[in-house]
């Protein structure tokens with residue numbers, strides 16, 4: 001297994017991509033944005049998500065030998081395919097969700113309807129111990145007043161963590177303070193390898209990659225970045241690179257955390273065709289679950 005230059009367990013990883021953007025408050029704060037609403041925050045995120053300097057920095061660092069940081073422990077179509085009760089029984093204590101294209105359509109302020117039941121079961125399994133950690137809502141740079149975060153909390157029933165840095169940059173201190181446990185007891189769930197998965201792996205979390213719900217409404221930069229990262233993740237996986245080892249979920253156990261949705265659910269919930277449907281992205285089952 002490749003070993004990254006930065007420890008996945010580091011709380012404040014001294015990685016070159018960490019905190020590579022100016023703080024939001026100093027960048028866009030001030031009177032001009034004092035009355036931003038949720039819709040303005042979303043629009044700003046839509047435009048500015050075309051560029052994520054932390055993600056770009058990570059991408060180039062991966063060629064130095066830390067490819068494992070971009071690879072998830074579990075790769076599934078969506079959250080219905082994960083045995084959340086089993087993960088809870090394995091000792092994991094909290095869930096960290098990306099929002100856009102993981103639980104909701106990009107920039108939408110509601111849970112994707114076909115995932116609502118699975119999300120409720122997931123939250124029940126973890127006694128509601130979950131947060132949204134988004135690169136739009138709750139990110140000080142785009143949502144300085146927390147307007148979108150509050151709307152999401154009301155709509156999804158999940159707290160939105162306020163944070164200063166875009167994934168994969170930033171530390172895990174805010175998450176550890178929120179959950180009262182080390183980041184290695186948390187599970188990161190998201191649709192992007194170089195943001196969600198890399199962020200989770202950097203901090204020693206178990207990482208779950210889901211296929212994006214749709215390509216509609218995504219910024220062009222995100223669409224292009226997704227293609228690039230899917231290409232390289234497929235290549236690295238084929239070359240035998242594995243995600244970082246996790247003490248609570250050894251490689252041999254990973255397949256056991258994946259399950260097929262119930263028949264009644266699956267009958268109405270076939271994932272739509274997305275921009276990644278024809279890529280070489282890992283299949284629905286735990287592509288990374290093979291012991292190295």
Ligand SMILES: [Mg+2]
Nearest residue numbers: 098100101191
């Ligand atoms: Mg996303």
